[in-house]
Amino acid sequence: MSSSTIIASCLFILLPTINSIAASEPTSVTTSVQVVSGVEAEHLAYKWTIKNVTLHPLIFGCIRSPAFKTQNGNLSFWFKLFPDSSTLNHEYSSKSGTVQLSTYSPMSENATVVVDGNIVMFHSEEIIANVSLAGARIGPGFRGYKFQYHPMSPGLRTSAFNSASTVTIYCNIDMPLKTITKVISASKPQASEPQASDNSQTKQLTQDFRRLLQNENFTDVLLAAGIHRLPAHKFVLAARSPVFADMIKHAPRNESDSLTLRVDYMEVDEVKAMLEYLYTDSISNLTDVVMVRGLLAASNRFQLPGLSTICKNVLQKRLSVDTAANTLVYADRYELDEFKKNVTAFIKDHFQDVRKTKGYKQLKEESPQLLMELLVSITEGI
Template sequence: MSTSGLMSAMRAAGRQHITVSTLRTAPAAGSHVFRIEEFTRVREKTANGAAVLSSPFAVGGHDWRIRCFPNGRLKDSEGHISLHLQHDSHAKTGDVTATYKMSILDKSWEPSCTQIMENHRFETDDGYWGWRKFMKHTDLDRDKYLKDDCLSVLCDVTVDLGLRTTDEVAAAAEELNSEPAPSEPHHDLHLAEAADVMIHLGDGQRIGAHRWVLEARSLVFKSEIALAPTTDENIAELRVDGMDADVCKALLRFIYTDSPPAQLEAAPATTVEQLLMAADRYELKKLRAACEEALCKKIDVSSVATALALDERYCCPTLRKACMRFLSSPDNLEAVAASSDGLEQLKTLRPSVLLDLFDKNMPLREQQRMLRTIRLVWDQSDKGW
């Protein structure tokens, strides 16, 4: 039974204030990607036995590095890539046991050629351990693994922290007679612990992410991260204004999964509009198209003018076509113009947008109604049509 289920059962039995402590194993997991640009050139210039190292990354209170020998660690591994995990903080944090997995990422960012080391004990200051013959040079297919001649190595580390006890407190709902205190800005824990980018939103909330994922999916993120200040732990502090937490999480979920939110069509139009703006900002064409399609299905009298304004600003041809199809009915156009909000939105559009609605093939009476409504908007516009 889950903790919440246990608490519910206890409250049902008449116990209104309950505290629970849980003893559990407490592994800490994190991931790091080491990207070696111009790998062919690096391999040519690096002798057998010489290594290149990643930046340090933290998992479970310990610092780690990926150690790559482009031409093998020892003479017997020449002609191979050797990969090792190095415990980089032994002098400070002492011995540690870790399970780790290394993979070469292919051009679709999928792990390949994976090797796993179970429960290795790091006990020396310069301790590193791994695979001398991780991959033969002849197996390193340029078309499959070297995107722009860049080799990407993924390392997943799980550190054994032993047994930990956590305290959880629940109070009965009837005891909560006052408003809860405002929550502190928090790190969104659905992303992995080893996040090396911290996104700061305008409302004070923080969301962690991974530099390599953001940079791989969006050149805009790559540019912004390159200019962002970093902490002593090499975490990029990225400021993102004009975006709320739910939209930011949906944006990141798409970046990590390459799938638009499952409930996009059920979401409020304003939320989808904001997500479309975010997708446009970070040049995520697939997400932008999904938002546009979802908005097409939400067009009605109250939203069509806003949708057209969105097309004016962000050039959404599919959305524009759906709006024009909706407004081509004189009944719909009159209904939009009859509402104050709709009329104000229509007045902000270019004249050509409304003139495009006029169809000489429609019945004369409908032509007259359409022209009358367009003239109403025309006369009230302060843009000098």
């Protein structure tokens, strides 16, 4: 569970009125006052998987989930699944089921909260319910939030529940924790004028460091990838990467000043590209998707956010039906949240084609949790 803060910001500019009673030019003072009011919200994500559905014993006609707690230690939520809706309400059909989300609080018998979020219910990989919790009031017992599902919806390939059935319920809830108010006063910042020669100086520095990498003068460290040895400069590696700095600091010393750092988990071309980035802050002719994925792993390992951005931009440009599923895996693995949203949106727009690719099959076999998350995202707004 994690917390987020929703902020509303208001900026007031106060310009004092100055009456000019002398021949001199009037002056003015600009003061900015920023007042921030917000609500710290808690986001809860809960997954309940029920295997062998029809073999579960029913307590008062339902299967009960374990309770899931919030950061407010006095409040919990839990699900009840009624396979036969008519046991809950005689007006309901016996061919449908009902799910109920309720609160529980040992401190209050009337613990009711207003939440946002959604609930998605799967029978195997088929979605049998998708409901919004926007503004929903959730209370204890039968004052909980209820919705019906149909185990055999129109077009559903699978049959109704049986002893081998697996049902999964995903629940996302956003609820308020506390209100936050903050006042900040500061004088208006004055933007400094950029120096006209900045760009030319940066370009010259980049060219100098590229030559330093190419002519191998004064190198004092080797990066070893398999049988290959690539020379570099300790001061460059240490300045650009805190991980390399730590490796150099703790590496065993020999009689000479040079040392070897092993990067056998990288291909030699990946090491060359990474060195180009370390020396010049750029990589020329980077188009191979496989190499980009390797460099993305390197950016994560050596804490190189700039390299991660370069890789992300290349993957975005090369995003297609064939690459989408694998790209989603890498975006998730290296926590590229905004990029992951973009890839998910692309897959949603091309889902019928993406699901036929080898990458999607691999995603289904090797990353079932990510697949479920993808399917939940695709159903939002349906």
